[in-house]
Amino acid sequence: MNRTGAPPDERSPTLSATEILSVAKLPPFLLDPLRAAFTVHERLHETDPAAFAAVAPRIQGIAASGESKVGAALFDRMPQLRIVSVMGVGYDGIDVAAAKERGIVVTHTPGVLNDDVADLAIALMLGVARGIGASDRYVRAGRWPEGPRPLARKVSGARLGLVGMGRIGQAIALRAAAFGMTIAYTARSAKPDLPYRYFESPRALAAETDFLVVITPGGAGTRKLIDASVLAALGPKGYVINVARGSVIDEAALVAALQNGTIAGAGLDVFENEPHVPQALWTMDRVLLTPHIGSATAETRHAMADLARANLEAYFAGRPLPTPVPECR
Ligand code: NAP
Numbered sequence: 001m002n003r004t005g006a007p008p009d010e011r012s013p014t015l016s017a018t019e020i021l022s023v024a025k026l027p028p029f030l031l032d033p034l035r036a037a038f039t040v041h042e043r044l045h046e047t048d049p050a051a052f053a054a055v056a057p058r059i060q061g062i063a064a065s066g067e068s069k070v071g072a073a074l075f076d077r078m079p080q081l082r083i084v085s086v087m088g089v090g091y092d093g094i095d096v097a098a099a100k101e102r103g104i105v106v107t108h109t110p111g112v113l114n115d116d117v118a119d120l121a122i123a124l125m126l127g128v129a130r131g132i133g134a135s136d137r138y139v140r141a142g143r144w145p146e147g148p149r150p151l152a153r154k155v156s157g158a159r160l161g162l163v164g165m166g167r168i169g170q171a172i173a174l175r176a177a178a179f180g181m182t183i184a185y186t187a188r189s190a191k192p193d194l195p196y197r198y199f200e201s202p203r204a205l206a207a208e209t210d211f212l213v214v215i216t217p218g219g220a221g222t223r224k225l226i227d228a229s230v231l232a233a234l235g236p237k238g239y240v241i242n243v244a245r246g247s248v249i250d251e252a253a254l255v256a257a258l259q260n261g262t263i264a265g266a267g268l269d270v271f272e273n274e275p276h277v278p279q280a281l282w283t284m285d286r287v288l289l290t291p292h293i294g295s296a297t298a299e300t301r302h303a304m305a306d307l308a309r310a311n312l313e314a315y316f317a318g319r320p321l322p323t324p325v326p327e328c329r
Contacts, residue, residue, distance in 0.1 A: 118171035124267025161209030218245025
């Protein structure tokens, strides 16, 4: 056995000589197969900079998570770097322009997580509208004998507004249809093949919406797309659900809108400065908070890991990449 844990003769000599840097705390079901195929340096750039300096010139691949931040400064330490494989569909933390300038391809894991993220969006919508978190706390605090909880907000038949109508947005719309919801959306462009009403802007959509669900990519193109004016248009009976990225909502404006009653409530899986959540939200019954768990089921995380590994293996075996990001196709 060598230090990767695999007998050398079972590994492709080419692949086992290929050195990979993991830049995230990857799950064992990704890390172990990567170690069996490649020589993996696990977060060496953070844990042992001197050792990293010695191996950096040989590193050809990066294994990252959807939350990793990798840019020009790290790329420039690794002149042989050819691929960044992200285990996640969102890759807003990767400087793709800088990668392309250096001939580095970026891959991600679209599709396999649509169901889970859509399920969570629906769960947050139902949870915040029906006060499930607050009701759970009420029962656990022994307060039921004091009387019933305030009446909640009906979801079935309400108006859903999706900001983003891509893979996950469409999966959310399918689920919402089963709740008899009226479905509308905004995106960069209208989708004439879809049976939903299109609005030109988040503000116009919000004005016609009860539940505004945000499911765009993060990054510069969507930064603070949901600002105070969108929240004002949503109004005091409206709810925001964010399963996209924290950067897509102006978080200070959102906190203010919740404090002032400008909107009715929010279900949030993602935040501007994770893992930190504004303390003002901690005590609010009108919000439901989850710690970025959109794709966090065993089934989906395994599928994402398999795809992230398949991209690395395909690249180094000279096969077509299963899922390069759109900019690298
Ligand atoms: P996708 O298929 O690429 O869809 C993205 C949608 O966003 C498209 O409809 C796109 O419009 C729209 N969009 C992009 N920029 C926009 C803008 N400036 N204004 C309005 N709409 C815009 O991506 P996906 O697979 O559905 O994933 C979406 C995002 O979900 C990911 O990038 C990631 O950030 C997030 N996500 C979160 C979790 C979680 O754990 N909470 C898990 C997975 C993914 P067009 O269709 O017109 O191009």
